[in-house]
Amino acid sequence: MLRKIVDISTSLKLTIVCLAAGMALIFAGTLAQVHLGIHEAQQRYFQSWLVWWPAEGNGFRIPIFPGGHLIGAVLLINLIAAHVKRFRWTSRKLGIHLTHAGLIIMLAGGLFTDLFAVESHLRLSRGDTRNYSEDQRHMELAVIDTTDNDLDQVTAIPESVLKSNRTIDHWSLPFRIVVRNFYQNSRLKILSDAGGNVRPIANQGPGAMIAVEPVPPTTAADERDVPAAAIEILPKDGGSLGTWLASDALGAPQTFSCGGRTWMLAMRTARYYKPYSVTLQKFTHEKYAGTEIPKNFASKVTLIDPERNVNRDVLIYMNHPLRYRGETFYQAGFQQDDSATILQVVHNPSFLAPYVACVIVAAGLLVQFGFHLVGFARQKRRATA
Amino acid sequence: MKGRVALVSLAVVSLAACDNKSQIKVYRVSKAPLEETGPDQQSAMPANAPSPSMPGGMGPVASTASAPAPANWQPQSLSQMRQASFLVKGDNGAVADVSFVSLGASAGNVLENVNRWLSQIGQPAIDEQKLNQIAQHLTTSIGDVAVVDLAGLPNGADPAKDGRIIAAMTSSGGSTLFFKIRGNAALTESQKSEFIKWVAEVCNARGGTKSPQMAGAMPPADHSANPRVESSSNPRLESSSNPQIKWQTPPGWSEVPPSAMRYASLSAGTDENKVDISIVTFPGEGGSDADNVNRWRQQIGLPLLTDDLSGSNFAQLKSPDATFATIDIAGPNARTLAAWTRRDGQVWFFKATGPSAAVGKEKPNFVKFVQSIRF
Numbered sequence A: 001m002l003r004k005i006v007d008i009s010t011s012l013k014l015t016i017v018c019l020a021a022g023m024a025l026i027f028a029g030t031l032a033q034v035h036l037g038i039h040e041a042q043q044r045y046f047q048s049w050l051v052w053w054p055a056e057g058n059g060f061r062i063p064i065f066p067g068g069h070l071i072g073a074v075l076l077i078n079l080i081a082a083h084v085k086r087f088r089w090t091s092r093k094l095g096i097h098l099t100h101a102g103l104i105i106m107l108a109g110g111l112f113t114d115l116f117a118v119e120s121h122l123r124l125s126r127g128d129t130r131n132y133s134e135d136q137r138h139m140e141l142a143v144i145d146t147t148d149n150d151l152d153q154v155t156a157i158p159e160s161v162l163k164s165n166r167t168i169d170h171w172s173l174p175f176r177i178v179v180r181n182f183y184q185n186s187r188l189k190i191l192s193d194a195g196g197n198v199r200p201i202a203n204q205g206p207g208a209m210i211a212v213e214p215v216p217p218t219t220a221a222d223e224r225d226v227p228a229a230a231i232e233i234l235p236k237d238g239g240s241l242g243t244w245l246a247s248d249a250l251g252a253p254q255t256f257s258c259g260g261r262t263w264m265l266a267m268r269t270a271r272y273y274k275p276y277s278v279t280l281q282k283f284t285h286e287k288y289a290g291t292e293i294p295k296n297f298a299s300k301v302t303l304i305d306p307e308r309n310v311n312r313d314v315l316i317y318m319n320h321p322l323r324y325r326g327e328t329f330y331q332a333g334f335q336q337d338d339s340a341t342i343l344q345v346v347h348n349p350s351f352l353a354p355y356v357a358c359v360i361v362a363a364g365l366l367v368q369f370g371f372h373l374v375g376f377a378r379q380k381r382r383a384t385a
Numbered sequence B: 001m002k003g004r005v006a007l008v009s010l011a012v013v014s015l016a017a018c019d020n021k022s023q024i025k026v027y028r029v030s031k032a033p034l035e036e037t038g039p040d041q042q043s044a045m046p047a048n049a050p051s052p053s054m055p056g057g058m059g060p061v062a063s064t065a066s067a068p069a070p071a072n073w074q075p076q077s078l079s080q081m082r083q084a085s086f087l088v089k090g091d092n093g094a095v096a097d098v099s100f101v102s103l104g105a106s107a108g109n110v111l112e113n114v115n116r117w118l119s120q121i122g123q124p125a126i127d128e129q130k131l132n133q134i135a136q137h138l139t140t141s142i143g144d145v146a147v148v149d150l151a152g153l154p155n156g157a158d159p160a161k162d163g164r165i166i167a168a169m170t171s172s173g174g175s176t177l178f179f180k181i182r183g184n185a186a187l188t189e190s191q192k193s194e195f196i197k198w199v200a201e202v203c204n205a206r207g208g209t210k211s212p213q214m215a216g217a218m219p220p221a222d223h224s225a226n227p228r229v230e231s232s233s234n235p236r237l238e239s240s241s242n243p244q245i246k247w248q249t250p251p252g253w254s255e256v257p258p259s260a261m262r263y264a265s266l267s268a269g270t271d272e273n274k275v276d277i278s279i280v281t282f283p284g285e286g287g288s289d290a291d292n293v294n295r296w297r298q299q300i301g302l303p304l305l306t307d308d309l310s311g312s313n314f315a316q317l318k319s320p321d322a323t324f325a326t327i328d329i330a331g332p333n334a335r336t337l338a339a340w341t342r343r344d345g346q347v348w349f350f351k352a353t354g355p356s357a358a359v360g361k362e363k364p365n366f367v368k369f370v371q372s373i374r375f
Helices: A002-009 A012-046 A068-086 A091-116 A159-164 A205-209 A353-384 B002-016 B110-120 B128-134 B185-190 B192-206 B289-299 B356-371
Strands: A050-053 A062-066 A118-125 A129-145 A151-158 A175-183 A186-190 A210-214 A228-235 A243-247 A254-258 A261-287 A294-305 A310-317 A322-324 A327-334 A340-347 B025-030 B073-075 B082-089 B095-104 B136-140 B143-151 B163-172 B175-184 B253-256 B264-268 B275-283 B315-318 B323-330 B334-343 B346-355
Touching: A002 A068, A012 A050, A012 A062, A012 A068, A062 A068, A068 A091, A091 A353, A118 A261, A129 A159, A151 A159, A151 A261, A159 A175, A175 A210, A205 A210, A205 A243, A205 A254, A210 A243, A228 A254, A228 A261, A243 A261, A261 A327, A261 A340, A294 A322, A294 A327, A294 A340, A310 A327, B095 B185, B095 B192, B110 B128, B110 B143, B110 B163, B110 B175, B128 B143, B136 B192, B143 B192, B143 B289, B163 B185, B163 B192, B163 B289, B175 B185, B175 B192, B185 B192, B185 B289, B264 B356, B275 B356, B289 B323, B289 B334, B289 B346, B315 B356, B323 B356, B334 B356, B346 B356
Parallel strands: none
Antiparallel strands: A050 A062, A118 A129, A118 A340, A129 A151, A129 A261, A151 B025, A175 A228, A186 A210, A228 A243, A254 A261, A261 A294, A294 A310, A322 A327, A327 A340, B073 B082, B082 B095, B095 B175, B136 B143, B143 B163, B163 B175, B253 B264, B264 B275, B275 B346, B315 B323, B323 B334, B334 B346
């Protein structure tokens, strides 16, 4: 049995099947972007193990095609396994070994990037200081213990956890959170405007006066969903603190007390805190003279890192990002009236993998073709002689 | 060989099974600005729901309220519910959050909403009678706007970012409009006149009137040769009656234009030794003495007193017309002298606040000033 598995995992046929499946997936995923938008298509086709039909819902669903994760993982296993099985060291095969090693690094780097890279944004008005960036594509339910005078303890529950878990029981909270309703995208309305039969999904806070209308997830690249959830707070020592509406559309956190401590509840974009801060000193938006055509965008920021005694000004502009502590800050956008800059913050531990892989593959191909060229030249010289 | 291949497969599958984006995270951060949800840079991308906040493009919009806001109010991103959102920054990290929300007709009555705001600052609910005592009314072209000034610090809250709510509410054309400034008590106090002015401008703009209606503004008192400065852009809160008082201005004191909530303002000293003297009147009791004293304590950075404050804590000061309760509160840097009296269904507060040394120097003048009050 094991032998059969090894044979399959090292077979060239599997490589061909994976490559063909990859091509089909890319084709289908590209077409799907028309209706789903780039982000959703990426999620469903490339950042998934299986492509499902129908894609949404809790009812009966069947997998109709392997997703990007599955194809990539199988291809990686196939490549490594074949290499391990057939590896024989000879100098004439140095080029082949190098090329395969480069491909393995590229595939593994892609997998690492997909799993561990984090993209977020930092929006700063002039003079603003921030020590966190935000991921506009992912929301989180922040349950914040504000009792302490100096520090808040934040328990950040990702949207995906809210979506998939009925009850959240975490060590950091003296209560359980029961998700009564979750809407991927929603529109909030004042109860009186929503029609006579509509009831609020919450009975505490402003949510008790608000109706939540589910709407289809957005597919536009420049829009995002507005998730909403009705969550009941159940203290671990018994009782209920009622059901609360969590939505970033509410605009303000809600406060309650439990276990002798004060808590704040807010649905917000996922945050990534940093041990340093960035202050926007100046944003420059240059245009070509007499036109509205952009010439250059630049953000002059002050980077302050108390741990490392860093306090310096940095100019971030197109193709000149700031790299610091494993994160890269790119000039990504700006507010329409130029009063604020938007920096894209990328944390990618394997950002070097594609560069290293390309160099190794190129070297491998050069060596391999070099051997053939030398051999061919020798043969020709011998034939001429 | 088989073992190595199996090991490699296992490693790849295990790696692929990792998903660090779906884990609950727990961390500690320094106190965040009040209600920064959004405001705070909540979106560099528009939400797809019909939100006034994100009409397109990458940036947020400061306000859909058609009235200019004070220059020191920093525009913040909006949410679906907020039509205007600002952050005001003061000294030593003090912040206050300003919001304007328009809801439907059934967004609760004034009492329900005042009690909701009181609960936000850890204060007990009040009844209709108490509400009548503390609520004031601003007359605008869309009707009366109820204004309340609430003080209190929730347990564990940061005094730099919380401690006071000034809120205004009115119903107009099937909508209920809510205006609120919440934040550091002293900073919120300093923004009070600007806030009231802004509320009036927003309401009048919605009503199609350019200049705020001044109905019910208090008439100028005849106690001084200096005419009261009446600014058409500085709306006054309407009082249930228009009482008039007189006093003698001590030497070295001068009258200054009063802000929206004040009956009159005086000033003594200059620059860093400036002492601000205010006269404020409300219909009714004007809150309990304990609440008022605690509010003043907060304004100069002192903790709340949990002891029951009774009349014995206050010194009495008599004038030919009235008997005043007085208190002298000294904080680390500032000091407040206050005197108050209740008569004819009205409460009168006389307060001098400023640097400790300067207030101490003006204390004899303050006593003479209070004794000179004639109703």
